Amino acid sequence: MTPARSSAPALAVVGATGAVGSVLLRILSQRADVWGTIRLIASARSAGRTLAVRAEETEVLALTEDAFDGLGPGDVVVFLTPAEVSARWAPVVATRGAVVVDQSAAFREDPEVPLVVPEVNGHAVRMRPRGIVAGPDCVTAAMIAALGALHAEYSLADLAVSSYQAAGAAGRAGTEVLRRQLSLVAGTSLGEQPGDVRRAVGEDTGPFAAPLALNVVPWSGELREGGWSSHELAVRSETRRILGLERLPVSVTCVQVPVLTGHSLTVRARFEKVVDAAHARDILKSAPGVVLVDDPAAGEFPTPADAAGTDPAWVGRVRASLDEPRALEFFVCADNLRKGAALNATQIAELIAGERA
Structure with missing residues (x-):
């Protein structure tokens, strides 16, 4: 049975145990808390680890379709993964109705995926026919x-x-x-x-x-x-x-x-x-x-x-x-790692979360 949905959107972080993922988790503890549940996902070799998120220990899930169960419209999934991983899994998430924020190069050239830096073109985040928003290279x-x-x-x-x-x-x-x-x-x-x-x-x-x-x-x-x-x-x-x-x-x-x-x-x-x-x-x-x-x-x-x-x-x-x-x-x-990747992804995710208000 699917649990009752919180009024606040859920956030899932794919690649949570990587270098950028570690920075993003620190950023979440420093910014206003707009999220209901936070789900951590990584490769099978990292599954079962626990990481501190908002002063709570959270177990890392293996990257499988089951890891996205319960996520849907209004929720956000951030991908901090190599391009080939994002290309494989981001469309899977988007078909469930959750919005993908991808920090890899997989979708940066796709005309149906907005490339967003919130300080410059944050308005573009709303125009996402594929349900995916991309962040730019750190340079x-x-x-x-x-x-x-x-x-x-x-x-x-x-x-x-x-x-x-x-x-x-x-x-x-x-x-x-x-x-x-x-x-x-x-x-x-x-x-x-x-x-x-x-x-x-x-x-x-x-x-x-x-x-x-x-x-x-x-x-x-x-x-x-x-x-x-x-x-x-x-x-x-x-x-x-x-x-x-x-x-x-x-x-x-x-x-x-x-x-x-x-x-x-x-x-x-x-x-x-x-x-x-x-x-x-x-x-x-x-x-x-x-x-x-x-x-x-x-x-x-x-x-x-x-x-x-x-x-x-x-x-x-x-x-x-x-x-x-x-x-x-x-x-x-x-x-x-921060301005060039984790922070930009966090800011995009927060813009999307704000649409639900």
């Missing part, structure tokens, strides 16, 4: 709140960005391999001669294309036509979709750096209107999801160490272009 999420606020004032014309991506974006495997590599090269003169770091690290590059310790790796993703990476093209496509600018010229270079948590980006945005840097700073100060830290004379600018463990995108080094009066340049950092 896109890091910059898009600041960029969206500036676009609303000046109308974005083209964009060039370089990302400096933390190892944590590759999950626990990324952070673990960086820690191992750092232990191998710590306290040595490695890096002074060609090949030093590669010889010390050996084949232990993990999910990265080259050793990350004492290094910078200008690659993320799979090779695509023209020498672009899949990750670079994804950031381009996602930015266009979220801002509603289908033909926006976007150039992206993705770079991995030896940072555990926190993505950073340099951004050069050219607009349709002439940009006043002082006014742009005022816009960023009041933009939701953004903190402005911009006083280089006092040594105040954002770094990923500042952003780690925090909700907003941190913006600084805001300056007018030297050769283009319609262009603005700035630097932005955000916690890739």
Whole structure:
């Protein structure tokens, strides 16, 4: 017999035991409680574990169809899983009437699935013919709140960005391999001669294309036509979709750096209107999801160490272009696990929960 439904929607988290899932569970304990029951789901190897949710121990269920029993219209299921898992299970959940919030790449290109960052296009969450809402890649999420606020004032014309991506974006495997590599090269003169770091690290590059310790790796993703990476093209496509600018010229270079948590980006945005840097700073100060830290004379600018463990995108080094009066340049950092994934998924889920009120 199906239990009586609470007036508050239920929330299920698939991938609850992963790196992003752990962050999302912490976020739930820090925000207003809009949920009835909270259900935790993960792979079979994690089933039976208990995790603290809202100060209560909750058992993790194995990912099977039975795990979604009792979920229906008004309820929300967040997927924090690899794309192939989301592609397999999200439609199953949606056919039951629950709304899926998927943080993987499985549905980001689907025209029937809105790609949502609540600070920028939260209204799009209501237009979901497949019953699925997608969140963007963590690199896109890091910059898009600041960029969206500036676009609303000046109308974005083209964009060039370089990302400096933390190892944590590759999950626990990324952070673990960086820690191992750092232990191998710590306290040595490695890096002074060609090949030093590669010889010390050996084949232990993990999910990265080259050793990350004492290094910078200008690659993320799979090779695509023209020498672009899949990750670079994804950031381009996602930015266009979220801002509603289908033909926006976007150039992206993705770079991995030896940072555990926190993505950073340099951004050069050219607009349709002439940009006043002082006014742009005022816009960023009041933009939701953004903190402005911009006083280089006092040594105040954002770094990923500042952003780690925090909700907003941190913006600084805001300056007018030297050769283009319609262009603005700035630097932005955000916690890739929190702002870039878990928080965005939580905010989308809360918007959907609010529809039931």
